[in-house]
Amino acid sequence: MKVLKNRSAILVKAKAPLREWARQIRIIEEWPPEPNEPEDTFEGSLFLTEQIALENDLPELIELHWEEIFEFELSAWTHDEDLWPELEPETFEQWFDVQLFATVMDLPGGWIRRR
Secondary structure (H helix, E strand, C coil): CEECCCEEEEEEEECHHHHHHHHHHHHHCCCCCCCCCCCCCCCCEEEEEECCCCHHHHHHHHHHHHHHHHHHHHHCCCCCHHHCCCCCHHHHHHHEEEEEECCCEECCCCCCCCC
16 A cells, blocks of 8 residues: 555536436436436546645645546536536536545556556
8 A cells, every 4th residue: 555645536427417417318218217327427537636635725636636537527418518508607606515535545556557
């Protein structure tokens, strides 16, 4: 186990507007119904970031990465950008909760491979 000394992490979770939009995408793109699907399938995404020590630094971190995160989350539902909302910082704040994890541990301790 080792501490990733140059990384923090943020957990990005969907709020109601994203969940409603995603339900509409399922209808528009005619996704097959999922039997026994849990009510909330929006677990969230974890992103490694540059290291930040204080919660006060989170707004600056979000300012740097909100658009890339927003695009990633929307593309999980559809690649048709015509169906996406306007990508604005205010919309990001309305659609997502962001939680900071200042310390990140690599439990296996081996090399982390990039895709």
